[in-house]
Amino acid sequence: MRARDLDRYRREIGWRDAPLVDVAAPPAAPLVETGDLESLAREAASCTRCRLAEQRRTVVFGEGDPRARVMFVGEGPGAEEDRTGRPFVGQAGALLDAMIFALGFERRQVYIANVVKCRPPGNRDPQDDEVTACAPYLDRQIALIRPLLIVALGKPAARRLTGSTAPISALRGRWSSYLGIPVLPTFHPAYLLRTPLAKREVWQDLKAVRARLAEAPPSP
Ligand code: URA
Numbered sequence: 001m002r003a004r005d006l007d008r009y010r011r012e013i014g015w016r017d018a019p020l021v022d023v024a025a026p027p028a029a030p031l032v033e034t035g036d037l038e039s040l041a042r043e044a045a046s047c048t049r050c051r052l053a054e055q056r057r058t059v060v061f062g063e064g065d066p067r068a069r070v071m072f073v074g075e076g077p078g079a080e081e082d083r084t085g086r087p088f089v090g091q092a093g094a095l096l097d098a099m100i101f102a103l104g105f106e107r108r109q110v111y112i113a114n115v116v117k118c119r120p121p122g123n124r125d126p127q128d129d130e131v132t133a134c135a136p137y138l139d140r141q142i143a144l145i146r147p148l149l150i151v152a153l154g155k156p157a158a159r160r161l162t163g164s165t166a167p168i169s170a171l172r173g174r175w176s177s178y179l180g181i182p183v184l185p186t187f188h189p190a191y192l193l194r195t196p197l198a199k200r201e202v203w204q205d206l207k208a209v210r211a212r213l214a215e216a217p218p219s220p
Pocket of ligand 1: 060075081114
């Protein structure tokens, strides 16, 4: 993103101290998205851009407040999400709800999406070409919602949104930016279910998010 565009974008979202340098990979989406989330969801519902389309039951587009201040980006739908069409409805979802609550929000007040909208078979990590194929949907969601900040949950989201291939343990807790929007990676709730001790680090990350939100101008 060019510095001039980034400046304009920062002014638009009212975020005064976003990093000046956009460290993430160049955006695949236009800076200002002119459509709406419903049309984008309809477009995604018939997507066949990658092999994940072959085995999915549902395209899990994402859900929440289209004007959310905070957006969470996870990895991809699991079995339960594929069945219901909603993101983070399984056990990891209950933990995500607790994280959202710790920030002072309810689920309906934030926006939740994934780097891939279709379930990777056997819950494997999404492959790079699948993430790339799905990136225009995520980028357009971000451009439409224009949250004040994004929390990247787990490795695939952290890598996509920071442009770094470092391990999640190195990326978590460090701010960067994507499409001019501050991004904070943290551990995925599913990892927390397996590794409860990591909740300490996630709590630190959530405190950093809370502090950043407290600095932001109130919503109009
Ligand atoms: N894990 C994710 O990353 N996303 C979901 O929607 C559910 C589980």
